Amino acid sequence: MEIDDVSFAPILPRVLAAALSTGADFAEVFASDWRGTGVGLDDGKIEQLSTGRNRGAGIRVVAGETTGFAHTADLSEAGLLAAARVAAEAARQGGGGTRVVALDERPRRVVSPIEIDPSSIGKKAKVDLLRRVDEAARSTGGAITQVSAGYSDGRTHIVIANSDGVLVRDERVRSLLRVSTVANGDTGMQTGFDSLGHTMGFELFDKVSVEEVARTAANRALTKLRARPAPSGSMPVVIKAGSGGVLFHEACGHGLEADLVAKGASVYKGKVGELVASPLVTLVDDGTMTHEWGAIAFDDEGHPSQYNVLIENGVLTDYMWDFLRARKEGRAQSGNGRRQSYKDLPMVRMTNTYVLNGQEEPTDIIKDTKAGVYVAHLGGGSVNTATGDFVFGMTEAYLIENGEITEPLREGNLIGNGPQVLRDIDRLGNDFAMGNPGTCGKDGQGVPVGDGQPTLRVKSLTIGGTAA
Amino acid sequence: MSSPDRSGELLTIAERVVAMAEHGEQVEAYVSRALSTDVRVYEGEVEHFVSAQSEGIGIRVIRDGRTGTSYCGTLDPAQIAEVLAEARDNLGYGEPDEWAGLATPDGVDVTPQNLWDDSLESTSTARKIELAKELERLARAGDSRVRVDDSNYSDAFGEAAVATTTGIRVAGRENGCYLSVGTLADDGDETQTGFGFAVGRNTDELDIDKAARDAVDRATRLLGATKPTSRRITVVLDPYVTAQFLGIIGGTLNGESVVKGRSLFAQRLGETVASPLFTLVDDPTNPLAYTATDIDGEGLAARRNTLIDSGTLKTFVQSSYSARRMGVGTTGNGVRGGYGGSPSAGCLALQIAPGQRQQDEIIAGIDDGILIQQVQGLHSGVNPVSGDFSTGAAGLMISKGSVGAPVREFTIASTLQRMLLDIVEVGGDLEWLPMRATGVSLVIHDVTLSGS
Numbered sequence: 001m002e003i004d005d006v007s008f009a010p011i012l013p014r015v016l017a018a019a020l021s022t023g024a025d026f027a028e029v030f031a032s033d034w035r036g037t038g039v040g041l042d043d044g045k046i047e048q049l050s051t052g053r054n055r056g057a058g059i060r061v062v063a064g065e066t067t068g069f070a071h072t073a074d075l076s077e078a079g080l081l082a083a084a085r086v087a088a089e090a091a092r093q094g095g096g097g098t099r100v101v102a103l104d105e106r107p108r109r110v111v112s113p114i115e116i117d118p119s120s121i122g123k124k125a126k127v128d129l130l131r132r133v134d135e136a137a138r139s140t141g142g143a144i145t146q147v148s149a150g151y152s153d154g155r156t157h158i159v160i161a162n163s164d165g166v167l168v169r170d171e172r173v174r175s176l177l178r179v180s181t182v183a184n185g186d187t188g189m190q191t192g193f194d195s196l197g198h199t200m201g202f203e204l205f206d207k208v209s210v211e212e213v214a215r216t217a218a219n220r221a222l223t224k225l226r227a228r229p230a231p232s233g234s235m236p237v238v239i240k241a242g243s244g245g246v247l248f249h250e251a252c253g254h255g256l257e258a259d260l261v262a263k264g265a266s267v268y269k270g271k272v273g274e275l276v277a278s279p280l281v282t283l284v285d286d287g288t289m290t291h292e293w294g295a296i297a298f299d300d301e302g303h304p305s306q307y308n309v310l311i312e313n314g315v316l317t318d319y320m321w322d323f324l325r326a327r328k329e330g331r332a333q334s335g336n337g338r339r340q341s342y343k344d345l346p347m348v349r350m351t352n353t354y355v356l357n358g359q360e361e362p363t364d365i366i367k368d369t370k371a372g373v374y375v376a377h378l379g380g381g382s383v384n385t386a387t388g389d390f391v392f393g394m395t396e397a398y399l400i401e402n403g404e405i406t407e408p409l410r411e412g413n414l415i416g417n418g419p420q421v422l423r424d425i426d427r428l429g430n431d432f433a434m435g436n437p438g439t440c441g442k443d444g445q446g447v448p449v450g451d452g453q454p455t456l457r458v459k460s461l462t463i464g465g466t467a468a
Numbered sequence: 469m470s471s472p473d474r475s476g477e478l479l480t481i482a483e484r485v486v487a488m489a490e491h492g493e494q495v496e497a498y499v500s501r502a503l504s505t506d507v508r509v510y511e512g513e514v515e516h517f518v519s520a521q522s523e524g525i526g527i528r529v530i531r532d533g534r535t536g537t538s539y540c541g542t543l544d545p546a547q548i549a550e551v552l553a554e555a556r557d558n559l560g561y562g563e564p565d566e567w568a569g570l571a572t573p574d575g576v577d578v579t580p581q582n583l584w585d586d587s588l589e590s591t592s593t594a595r596k597i598e599l600a601k602e603l604e605r606l607a608r609a610g611d612s613r614v615r616v617d618d619s620n621y622s623d624a625f626g627e628a629a630v631a632t633t634t635g636i637r638v639a640g641r642e643n644g645c646y647l648s649v650g651t652l653a654d655d656g657d658e659t660q661t662g663f664g665f666a667v668g669r670n671t672d673e674l675d676i677d678k679a680a681r682d683a684v685d686r687a688t689r690l691l692g693a694t695k696p697t698s699r700r701i702t703v704v705l706d707p708y709v710t711a712q713f714l715g716i717i718g719g720t721l722n723g724e725s726v727v728k729g730r731s732l733f734a735q736r737l738g739e740t741v742a743s744p745l746f747t748l749v750d751d752p753t754n755p756l757a758y759t760a761t762d763i764d765g766e767g768l769a770a771r772r773n774t775l776i777d778s779g780t781l782k783t784f785v786q787s788s789y790s791a792r793r794m795g796v797g798t799t800g801n802g803v804r805g806g807y808g809g810s811p812s813a814g815c816l817a818l819q820i821a822p823g824q825r826q827q828d829e830i831i832a833g834i835d836d837g838i839l840i841q842q843v844q845g846l847h848s849g850v851n852p853v854s855g856d857f858s859t860g861a862a863g864l865m866i867s868k869g870s871v872g873a874p875v876r877e878f879t880i881a882s883t884l885q886r887m888l889l890d891i892v893e894v895g896g897d898l899e900w901l902p903m904r905a906t907g908v909s910l911v912i913h914d915v916t917l918s919g920s
Contacts, residue, residue: 001673001900010898018695039561042728043727043728043729045563045564045565045588046561046562046563047535047562047563047565048535048536048537048558048559048562048810049536049537049558049559049561049562050536050537050538050539050558050808050810051537051538051554051558052538052539052540052808053539053540053541053547054524054541054808055542056541057543064513065513065514065515066514066515066516066517067515067516067517068517068518068519069516069517069518070518070520070521071521071522072518072521073521073522073523073541073542073561074542077846086519087519090517090518091517098614123558123561124561125555127561140530145729146728146729146730148728152721154818174499182729182730182853184729188732188854188855189729189730189732189853189854190853190854191851191853193856224854230881232698232857232879232881232916232917232918233918233919233920234696234918234919234920242656263510263617264620264652264659265617265661266616266653266658276755312529314767330642343520343522345516345518379848380847380848381848382845382847382848384661384844386652386659386660386661387659387660387661387876388616389844389860389862389876389877390844391844391848391849391851391859391860391879392845392848393845393847393848393858410854410856411849411851411854411856412849412856412858412879413845413848413849413858413859413860413881414542415844415845415878415879415918416877417877461696462877462878462879462918462919462920463879463918464849464856464858464859464878464879464880464918465861465881465916465918466858466881466882466883466916
């Protein structure tokens with residue numbers, strides 16, 4: 001059985017009825033069929049081309065506060081019914097009886113139109129992209145001694161049906177390119193990285209130059225060959241537009257997820273309506289941002305994606321919500337119920353999280369900083385939502401001396417406390433940009449997310465380098 | 469009750485694929501199947517109960533040095549035929565690599581491991597739920613300031629088989645169970661977090677009291693923590709932190725990184741790279757290791773390899789590919805991330821040769837130092853190619869031989885190269901952890917602390 005067969009949807013009311021047979025008050029089927037291609041280049045060679053397919057369905061049954069969940073790769077009616085019974089048993093309330101579910105298919109919704117389905121493109125075109133990347137990266141500088149690059153695309157068909165009568169079909173296409181470089185010099189080896197990822201088809205590579213991505217990755221490694229150790233201690237940090245969205249993702253985004261708030265595991269619990277950030281900051285989570293890495297038409301519970309304002313002029317306006325948490329609070333979902341695959345339970349997740357533009361020229365922000373650090377690219381980060389303490393890695397950074405960007409710095413972590421850093425943002429630029437595609441991990445599940453922000457300054461952050 | 473080993477069925481599926489190899493082709497089929505349960509309890513009630521079943525196959529085909537792979541998450545025979553056809557088609561786009569090839573049996577004997585316990589299968593659902601509830605109760609009872617975020621029981625039953633045209637034929641199974649708890653400790657406006665866990669082949673092996681105690685200690689010991697002042701300092705890494713540090717070191721001692729010019733230890737074999745106190749082995753044949761295994765991801769016998777001996781670099785871990793390319797024997801270190809991935813070289817079970825003294829004896833001899841109990845951001849702040857090391861940390865100050873106030877929101881930084889040479893003591897407090905490395909207290913001097 002294929003999930004886009006006409007005979008698939010008619011099975012679902014019977015599966016939902018079986019899922020509700022032990023007295024549950026909610027049941028859901030999430031079926032997906034993912035096909036993808038990955039190409040890896042390393043050490044000057046296309047190492048391998050890999051294609052894969054994963055399909056199946058997860059069945060969720062909610063009875064009171066308890067959720068039962070089972071998944072199967074068998075999409076036949078018998079396979080789905082067997083999984084429904086396992087999930088129903090896991091959430092048994094001792095009740096029973098029969099409930100009839102009538103499904104009402106929601107209109108199709110397109111947030112990110114696809115021009116060229118990657119599966120319609122020959123494998124050779126994908127291989128050729130990486131050859132171009134390798135050549136461009138190596139020709140950036142003779143000190144580039146190694147390049148690895150990966151291309152991947154994926155297309156997922158999704159069908160979601162639940163006992164509230166919702167039936168949603170969706171199709172998601174994403175394309176991704178990653179480039180890593182090594183430069184070798186007198187001071188040892190340095191690495192550089194850049195990536196390009198959008199909820200878009202193969203037309204992405206007509207719109208954006210893969211050579212540019214390769215040169216950026218190469219230059220990051222080359223620049224660090226002449227870098228000095230990062231400083232140690234607290235100082236002002238200016239973060240370039242489009243490179244520090246992860247700061248907000250970590251410093252407050254996770255803490256605004258309603259599941260963590262409900263368990264008292266967030267420093268932002270009970271703070272709606274309060275000033276939690278500098279009045280310069282307006283933060284949104286926006287699943288509707290066309291073609292961005294975290295864009296979705298519907299979340300993984302069948303709720304349409306939304307533009308949600310989380311912080312407005314420094315005041316906390318709302319958290320992000322999934323079905324369970326919204327139901328418990330008797331309020332609307334916000335389109336933030338997401339899961340890694342049909343094998344996983346949904347939970348509250350971000351989509352594209354970004355800070356809106358401010359008023360200032362970015363050059364003025366740098367000019368007014370006497371001594372500090374300019375961060376032009378950040379690696380990953382993580383946060384403890386209960387304390388607000390976060391870290392993230394600087395992968396391209398420079399000293400600021402007397403209002404000018406000067407010497408490059410070697411890598412190190414930045415560390416801070418979310419609520420404190422939000423208050424310490426004292427300058428905000430007018431040059432908004434989105435950053436690199438990211439994978440956000442929570443409770444063992446990874447989902448694609450985007451982030452962005454204009455150039456901004458934090459008046460004090462701790463830089464974890466080794467120089468005095 | 470004893471359940472029959474059904475991994476042979478998977479081997480039959482893999483062999484059927486291999487039998488379809490055409491002249492001039494090397495074919496490998498990796499087949500796996502898993503069953504797992506996850507129970508999460510919150511405030512005495514089951515929050516979720518997940519019953520998961522998955523299976524899949526990955527096929528690699530190599531011809532004229534070109535490699536193609538394909539995989540799918542089902543063992544449906546029609547799909548498997550499609551996967552083989554796709555892998556064949558995909559290899560046409562790879563570029564010839566004279567060292568490409570599958571592992572070949574090398575005559576090294578397998579050290580048998582006991583990776584399966586029948587009794588786990590007969591554990592009732594009620595018992596699984598009760599364990600998670602009990603852990604939550606114990607953690608809450610441990611300290612009046614402690615709340616429990618979630619308490620979890622998980623178990624997993626996995627079977628896998630690999631067959632190749634080069635003569636590999638292996639199948640095996642493994643099971644285990646796991647308890648974990650996340651805690652929050654409150655004091656006024658302040659909240660700190662902790663966690664605890666227990667691992668076993670069956671539920672009787674789970675040390676639930678230790679899991680609860682650790683979770684309570686970790687959350688409460690940081691209450692009232694302040695930010696320390698920046699300086700150069702001696703650090704004592706707690707065993708759990710040392711295990712994470714060893715994982716990073718292990719990643720740099722990798723033959724694939726060496727041949728691809730990404731290892732900071734390339735060209736250093738036989739040289740001094742660490743303090744003479746430091747001996748590091750990778751030994752998955754030691755049954756005490758949580759990641760003990762009889763075979764590696766390519767189907768070769770797992771074996772004991774000494775990587776660093778009293779500070780001298782002895783061996784890199786190898787997959788069959790990197791070994792062939794470096795012109796050395798494989799070390800049986802193929803690591804595979806499930807049916808969708810290809811094997812690459814990696815450490816399986818790192819162990820550091822322990823020293824003599826317990827942690828409190830070590831601390832008694834330190835005048836100004838810091839006991840690092842937690843690190844945050846190792847993935848973002850450590851570059852295993854350049855060696856730059858910077859991580860967020862939390863722990864206890866050490867002053868005049870005893871531990872004092874808790875500290876947090878600071879980083880420790882150095883380089884991997886220097887840290888290995890700056891090891892001044894390895895503790896005797898060896899701790900086996902459910903990670904790819906064991907823990908022991910490790911003392912490193914002259915590390916930069918960045919705080920206020």
